[in-house]
Amino acid sequence: xxxxxxxxTPSKDNRTMSNDHPLSISEPDSGELDRIWQRVVGRRSFLxxxxxxxxxxxxxxxxxxxxxxxxxSSGPTSGDVAILRFLAAAEIIESDLWSQYAELGGxxxxxxxxxxxxxxxxxxLPQYIADNTDDELSHAAFINAYLRAHxxxxxxxxxxxxxxPSAATGAxxxxxxxxxxxxxxxxxxxxxxxxxxNPDLGATFPQAVTIKHQPAIPxxxxxxxxxxxxxxxxxxxxxxxxxxxxxxIANTAGFHFAFIEQGGSSLYSTMxxxxxxxxxxxxxxxxxxxxxxxxxxWHDKAGNAVSQPLAGVTDPExxxxxxxxxxxxxxxxxxxxxLPEPTQFLRGLPDCSVVRPTSDALAxxxxxxxxxxxxxxxxxxxxxxxxxVMRLAQQADAAQRHVG
Ligand SMILES: [Fe+2]
Ligand SMILES: [Fe+2]
Numbered sequence: 190x191x192x193x194x195x196x197x198t199p200s201k202d203n204r205t206m207s208n209d210h211p212l213s214i215s216e217p218d219s220g221e222l223d224r225i226w227q228r229v230v231g232r233r234s235f236l237x238x239x240x241x242x243x244x245x246x247x248x249x250x251x252x253x254x255x256x257x258x259x260x261x262s263s264g265p266t267s268g269d270v271a272i273l274r275f276l277a278a279a280e281i282i283e284s285d286l287w288s289q290y291a292e293l294g295g296x297x298x299x300x301x302x303x304x305x306x307x308x309x310x311x312x313x314l315p316q317y318i319a320d321n322t323d324d325e326l327s328h329a330a331f332i333n334a335y336l337r338a339h340x341x342x343x344x345x346x347x348x349x350x351x352x353x354p355s356a357a358t359g360a361x362x363x364x365x366x367x368x369x370x371x372x373x374x375x376x377x378x379x380x381x382x383x384x385x386x387n388p389d390l391g392a393t394f395p396q397a398v399t400i401k402h403q404p405a406i407p408x409x410x411x412x413x414x415x416x417x418x419x420x421x422x423x424x425x426x427x428x429x430x431x432x433x434x435x436x437x438i439a440n441t442a443g444f445h446f447a448f449i450e451q452g453g454s455s456l457y458s459t460m461x462x463x464x465x466x467x468x469x470x471x472x473x474x475x476x477x478x479x480x481x482x483x484x485x486x487w488h489d490k491a492g493n494a495v496s497q498p499l500a501g502v503t504d505p506e507x508x509x510x511x512x513x514x515x516x517x518x519x520x521x522x523x524x525x526x527x528l529p530e531p532t533q534f535l536r537g538l539p540d541c542s543v544v545r546p547t548s549d550a551l552a553x554x555x556x557x558x559x560x561x562x563x564x565x566x567x568x569x570x571x572x573x574x575x576x577x578v579m580r581l582a583q584q585a586d587a588a589q590r591h592v593g
Contacts, residue, residue: 264339264466264468265339265341265465265466265468265469266465266466266469266588266591268463268464268465268587268588268589268590268591269464269465269466269469269588270336270339270341271581271584271585271587271588272460272463272464272469272473272585272588273332273335273336273341273469273472274336274341274342274344274581274584274585275460275554275581275582275584275585276328276332276456276457276460276473276476276585277329277332277333277336277343277344278344278346278578278581279453279456279554279557280325280328280329280332281329281344281345281346281366282346282366282367282561282566282578283325283328283329283449283453284322284325284326284328284329285346285365285366285367286366286367286369286449286566287318287321287322287325288322288326289354289355289360289365289367289369289406290318290322290369290405290406290442290446291318291319291322292359292360292361293355293357293359293360293406293407294307294314294315294318294359294406294439294442295315295316295318295319295322296315296316296318296319297319298315298318298359299358299359299360299415300357300358300359300360300407300415301415301416302407302413302414302415302416302417302418302419302431302432302435303357303359303406303407303413303415303435303438303439305419305421305435306419306424306432306435306436306438306439306440307439307442307443308421309419309421309422309423309424309436309439309493309499310439310440310443310490310491310493310494310499311489311490311493314490317486317490318446321446321450321483321486324479324483328476328479331472331476332472332476335472344581346366346574346577346578349366349570349571349573349574349577350363350364350365350366351364351569351570351571352364352365352366352367352368352568352569352570353365355369355370355406355407355408355409356408356409356410357406357407357408357409357410357412357413357415358410358415359407359415360406366567366570366574367566367567368565368566368567368568368569369404369405369406369442369445369566370404370405370406370408370568371402371403371404371565371568372400372402372403372404372405372441372445372564372565372566373400373401373402373563373564373565374400374403374405374441374444374445374448374564375396375448375560375563375564376396376397376398376399376400376444376448377393377394377395377396377397378394378447378448378451379397379398379444379447379488379491379522380394380395380396380397380521380522381394381545382451382488382529382530382545383520383521383522383523383526383530384521384530384532385530385531385532385533385540386532386533387532387533387534387545387546388545388546388548388551389545389546389547389548389551390533390536392533397444397495397514397522398444398495398510398511398512398514399509400441400444400445400509402507402565403437403438403441403504403507403509404438404441405438405441405442405445406438406442407435407438412431412434412506413431413434413435413438414431417429417431417432417435418432419432419435419436420432422498422499423497423498423499424436424499424502426501426503430505430506433502433503433504433505434504434505434506436499436502437502437503437504437507437509437511438504439494440494440495440499440502440511441509443487443490443491443493443494444491444494445564446483446487446490446491447484447487447488447490447491448564450480450481450483450484450486450487451484451488452552452557452560452561453477453480453481453483453484454477454480454481454484454544455544455545455546455547455551455552456477456480456552456553456554456557457473457474457476457477457478457480457481458477458544458547458552459546459547459548459549459552459553460473460477460553460554460585460588461473461474461477462547462590463585463588463589463590464588464590465589465590465591465592481544485527485528488527489527492514492524492525492527493524494511495511495512495513495514495515495524496513496514496515496524496525497513497515499511500512500513500514500515501513528542529542529543529544529545530542532545549586553582553585553586554581554582554583554585554586555579555582555583555586557582558575558578558579558582562575
């Protein structure tokens with residue numbers, strides 16, 4: 190069962206819940222939620238326009254023995270719970286996709302040719318893939334444990350595992366939540382972070398590389414034999430078809446890694462603005478900082494696919510081409526400009542180097558689901574999956590910050 194608060198018994202200040210009335214989670218309809226919220230907050234105006242999942246100023250449960258400096262008065266509100274439940278889902282999704290990369294190309298990966306091609310982006314890449322995967326698994330497990338510790342329902346997506354894994358050597362058996370077999374990777378983040386214009390203020394950005402319907406993992410041994418010789422540090426045009434295709438697949442992965450993690454950076458920054466409990470805020474900014482750390486790493490590695498000596502790879506199957514982005518001598522494409530360019534931020538004030546976007550419309554929970562769907566990460570998923578994840582997203586986006 191999904192959803193937010195149901196068994197809310199308001200305490201005397203009409204906002205906080207007693208620890209004697211722990212959260213019970215079930216699937217309310219939005220009308221029922223509205224009625225509950227009206228009962229709890231006793232202010233119709235507060236509810237107006239909030240809609241599904243309501244607002245969020247109500248502590249969800251007392252903090253029990255966290256050892257945190259914030260513990261005494263910082264129980265999560267229902268909005269905090271909604272934020273964390275969506276983030277738990279996002280982290281499970283991240284874990285699923287990163288695990289697929291790790292099986293094939295991580296430091297203990299099982300596909301030597303894929304690992305060799307990834308190492309053309311950086312000799313340490315398999316280690317980074319394994320570590321990023323561990324981080325995502327820890328994020329998902331931690332957030333769900335926190336929810337459980339506070340009487341809220343953790344998130345499971347197990348029932349939505351239905352997508353077939355890669356057939357290539359190294360991929361493990363078992364169905365998946367996500368597909369990395371035919372991605373549309375949005376690479377506009379590359380230009381966005383080199384630009385002094387801010388998407389939250391209306392700026393849009395072109396693709397750095399056009400990656401449509403491309404695999405980011407090897408699909409089968411017939412397509413890319415696992416023992417294909419991959420030359421290093423470049424893969425010349427005269428290389429075997431299998432070597433060129435494997436390098437194009439690894440390059441696609443390189444851009445996809447950064448796409449995922451820049452999305453995480455924006456999502457966590459946006460969710461942080463809605464947190465009420467200092468402890469939940471601490472969780473969100475602390476994990477969010479690591480998402481940004483991941484992005485920074487992958488931003489650097491993606492650039493190696495489009496700079497010398499590796500630039501120029503063309504997939505012989507699909508025609509996907511990774512040009513030398515330094516050839517244009519444009520600062521919007523220059524590969525070593527990996528640190529976020531100062532950009533427009535708050536009107537009337539100087540440019541500032543910041544995570545962007547951080548608006549609900551572009552970087553909220555629903556925006557994140559839309560971006561991952563447009564990435565074709567969920568190709569083949571069920572309607573129920575979309576419904577479930579989008580409902581969590583709506584509830585997280587509806588959370589409102591309340592202090593005092
Ligand atoms: Fe994460
Ligand atoms: Fe991440």
